[in-house]
Amino acid sequence: MTTSSITARGLRKAYGEQVVLDGIDLDVPAGTVLALLGPNGAGKTTTVRILCTLLPPEGGTVTVAGHDLATDGDGIRAAIGVTGQFSAVDPLLTGRENLALMSDLWHLDRTAGRQRAEQLLARLDLVEAADKVASAYSGGMVRRLDLAMTLMSDPQVVFLDEPSTGLDPRSRRTVWEIIEELVSSGVTVLLTTQYLDEADRLADRIALLDGGRIVAEGTPEELKRSVPGGHLRLELADQAALAAAQQALGERARRVGGTLALDVPGDGSVREVREVLDRLEVAGVEVERLEVRTPDLDDVFLALTGHSASQESSEDEEAETDHELEAVR
């Protein structure tokens, strides 16, 4: 469990003038999940495309499952499974035929291949749709079939590029459960996401990617602890109480928009909460409700990059999407 399943050092990639990856270092220990978290255009997809041999890097070294990208691309391809953002199913074939195609291309034994396909169809909730052509599938079904195809070969390392983007809540939960099962069976997973809750739930470690660089890396807890952003939220009954509370607490209390609430920065310790409430009591202010808020990953992102993870820089997004389409064609 101590060996790294995915290692990258100094990964660089540029499209003409535009630098997409500016020296990325990654280490993903075997049997763990790393989430690459970042806004569109941060370089998440480019990183995945390089690691799964679709795109040659301009600089840096990569090993995946013990195979060097520069010398043994086939070794990497034999060990990995990839589910990208754009569906990679054959729309003219049925679900079952798509899985049979994978079985043939992986040179699986016919019986073993069929068994594996049936298992995956059942696991991914596709048994009823198995004999319908994939072009008739809903977006969620296509994504699940895509994942099933990726898993046909029993890969050691799985790359998932935004696995739950555009999924309905039920499909999303299914995908999450599958990922958790994979990891518990020893598979290494690298996923990209724009969703903080997804990274928080699935990842052992998170790498925050922004503008082609990793701006922070650690466990979700480490990242949350590393930034300020915790506070007490006080809700007050009326304007008069609000004004009185503001006066009692001084400048550190911030009003929350146009509401009757105040935010007081702090770490949420009992001592701090008591101190705030004591002051308010002395001033005779009645507090309706009190909430202790610890920083979430969005606060981390905001603190480290100056912008929110879910906020999209549309120019970058278009640039990266263009390159992706170009590469897919």
Add this chain to the structure above:
Amino acid sequence: MSTPLAITDTATMLRRNLLHMRRYPSLTIMLMGQPLLFLLLFVFVFGNTLGAGITGVGGGRSEYLTYITPAIVVMAVASVALGTAVSVASDMTQGIVARFRTMPIARVSVLAGHVGGALVQTALAVAVTFAAALLLGYRPDAGAADWLGVVAIVLLLALALTWLTVALGVAADSVETASNTPMFLLILPFLGSGFVPTESMPAGIRWFAEYQPFTPVMDTLRGLLAGTPSAHDAVLAVGWCILITVLSAIWGVRVYHRKVTG
């Protein structure tokens, strides 16, 4: 990549393409119908006059049928090739090709599978064309050896045109482009010895018609089917086919590789 793997993977890709054809037969039927339409049009509408013009007084519809059947066979091959460009181009727009690239499979197999599928379609289309011509009263004088020659030439032509259209399909920016660029393949038999002898053409066009690749192919087929093959035409025909196949395959695989690598 070892050879057995390349063959296994190509067979898998071929099965995939055949499955596509079986599931959506309308394209195949349309591609096979096109040359039949030309056959009927030229034999029944223009056949009497053109037949008389080609063979002199006394010639007519049945002489013209004998004259153009090789051209219609070539058109059948070209027509299937047109469809191949479209199916390759639409494949290239699908994410499945990117998936194939992340798997340890023989790289040539995706394109080779398309070529294999097209050869199966071509065999069907050419058989249908001959059957239609026979129904209309066509009676070739070819012996067994001549027929073998016909099969060999048709196969070589199919390989050449298919690899060419596979490459055009890979290189096309969109499915629409891919369906337009190979249209010239359907025009070339007209600008050759397919429908009227090249001697009857004005100087500039005649020069082009005599030197373009379709003319020796059609002349070879015509000679074989009449039981009077010409070695000179056959050498030219085989040479052209091999040249087009090799250049197109190299170009197609190179562009494919560049496109999927991004």
